[in-house]
Amino acid sequence: MLVPRGGDARTLAQDLARFVFRSKVKIDVSDELHVSDGEAYDDGSVRDDDGALLLGEGDASLRIGTNTGDDTWVARHIDKGFAWLPDAALGVLLPPALSMERLGAVAFDKGCFPGQEIAARLHFLGGHKRHLRAARADVGAALEEGQALRIGGKEVGIVLMRANIRISPTTLVVLDDTMSQVETLDIDDARLHLVSTFAE
Template structure:
């Protein structure tokens, strides 16, 4: 998760901003009211998650995307290739800081001056040039199963692996968007064999690290947070591995990191 870094955020503005987002992203953007946000993602043609983000509708013709991992400039440059004749302008927000605000109902967006607050229930995310940066929101979001994607996890995982259906980031009742056929096939026919878990680690590890057992990867960490002498992480693991771990107290990696499942999320 980000540590004292600037927020990676992009705005989409113009008469076609919502229609363009509807055609590119996985959520039902067209039905999002002003002053609300939703989880959404942008997939590649193989259905893998290129970027995950909060998508907020600030006005009829203005959207704000707060990336949950990845670089905003790289994201905007890649997305511009698909603009063609759409009347939409993409802007990267420079010097935008991310911090924790007071509680605000889930999915509510509140703009005060140059500060945007996104309601997350028990807290809010604040974005702005003069926002005081802090990371107190990280543990609550980790425990809620809200993935934050390190660079090594971009363009790698399918939406059900990251539990994006549960977050409302995937719409199955809208027109085509990149990767839509893969999303529909996995939803209706199954086949996804990896899922998201909240785990406890006995030792500190880096975001995005691979944990090996018998020289084979059995856990891929997404984000790791330390609190009160405990280390928790969101991680991806094969269903077979998770089922085996459910039968024991923990499993130890080749480099001595004991892993225990605390919570699991299916599609």
């Protein structure tokens, strides 16, 4: 089972079907499901709970099923650097910008996937210029998922996720490395306070 972290599941299924050769594999897309918080289970564990899928994350689990729930999981994923992508970020960010190597989701020194050689060369030569950051926005900041972050008209990053369940809204962004040493960013629509980065 594959849980897309952004994009359209049917389009993804069509793209994956192009890579099925000489195998009896059928790719189906489920009806629409909802994500919510679940009970705490070991990191990486998978459970079935009356038809809902529970993906263990140590301190909680991600519950995927037909029932709707609150979005407290969003803040937890922002804190951990588990990016979910808005449409504006699809197809424009390379794996290091999302810290995918840290999550074990990509390896640059082994395996074979489309574009792997180019991605590995960029990685080992330090060619990636954007990386994942967690930030807190000032109260009332008008940030939207997929919004380009600009300073003086120059684009320096993009908003991936935001959670407004706290007094100080939490945001997961991808920023240019030129901003990596800055603690506070005065962007066009808001002020961001960078609180953490995610090691490769």
